[in-house]
Amino acid sequence: MSAVAVPIRDISEQEHKDAELLAKFETYRDFTRIFLDGFVLINAQKKILKFNQGLCAAFGVKAIDVKKLNTLDELIEMPNPSGNGSALDEILKATSPLRIDEIQATRNNGENTYQLIVGSYPFFDARGEFLGACIILRDVTAEFGLQGKYKEKSIQSVTDPLTGLFLRRYFEEQVDQAMVKLREINQPPAIGILMFDLDKFKTINDTFGHQAGDFVLVETAKILKGVSRKSDIVGRYGGEEILIVVFGATREGCCLAAEKFRVAIQQHEFMFDGKRVPVSTSVGVSMFIDLNDTRENVVARADKCLYAAKANGRNVVYCEFGEGETRVTAEGEGGRPDLGAAGFGH
DSSP states (O other), X not given: OOOOOOOOOOOOHHHHHHHHHHHHHHTTHHHHTTOSSEEEEEETTOOEEEEOHHHHHHHTOOHHXXXXXXXXXXXXXXXXXXXXXXXXXXXXXXXXXXXXXXEEEEETTSSOEEEEEEEEEEEEOTTOOEEEEEEEEEEOHHHHHHHHHHHHHHHHXXXXXXXXXXXXXXXXXXXXXXXXXXXXTTOOOOEEEEEEEETTHHHHHHHHOHHHHHHHHHHHHHHHHHHSOTTSEEEEEETTEEEEEEESOOHHHHHHHHHHHHHHHHHSOEEETTXXXXXXXXXXXXEOOSTTOOHHHHHHHHHHHHHHHHHTTXXXXXXXXXXXXXXEOOTTSSOOOOOOOOOOOO
């Protein structure tokens, strides 16, 4: 009885590449056995070649169902946090190990969302052609939610509940810490204090009501936060007084910034309950003169300038840098005092 010849199926080019990828991956297989996170090995077409039980547990899917999938995209969608395409596409283009944090992923059933940290290790053939990647997926949804709660509580502990501005103790701590570092490296301070006090605030409360006063404070806070830099600290000093700490400042820069803030408040239309509320602010400005200067002294000088602004017509800026109070005039009005070199980023 003659033997029946069984035809040998030709292996496709892709199957050859997948076999090479699996062979390269086998070198690292022992490491994957101890992974607590989910991992998946995909080829250049996103086809799943290997995965572990951690992947199934992370996304609540059975192994038999994962094997039925054509690509990883069919299991989970992973938008790139940068906003450019998907995280998976970026992984397939990477020529070196890659990590992407804060991926807000979604199961293909559309019902479950995850916060993921994803790492990948690419594999290449002898010619440098990309074969695929081993992808590690860590589900940090619970941790992320917990961190968010702690972060929210932390922010609440240092901010004013009405205006959302930092509390006095927060910016005092930040200034003191900055000065400690500057003294350690013997670097001249470039820290300015801008103190704002809303003009005739009691009259606003008496005329329009205390709710209108609260509204004015909230609107003023929004204006100052919108005009200030990210590096500035905008805080509520007390009552209707607001204080801004500016870093990397010059004398002239501080005064120009204060004038810019003053004009922004003056030009804003405060409308409460259908009525226009007239609002302006007086501003006092000072800076750390040297490393021996103290926060208390700088604030006292700014407060003294603020008093001078109130006593000289309100809605103006006065500055004091150890040489007496000087009124700051708007650019183009003439007579601007010589306050040093420009260079402040406002």
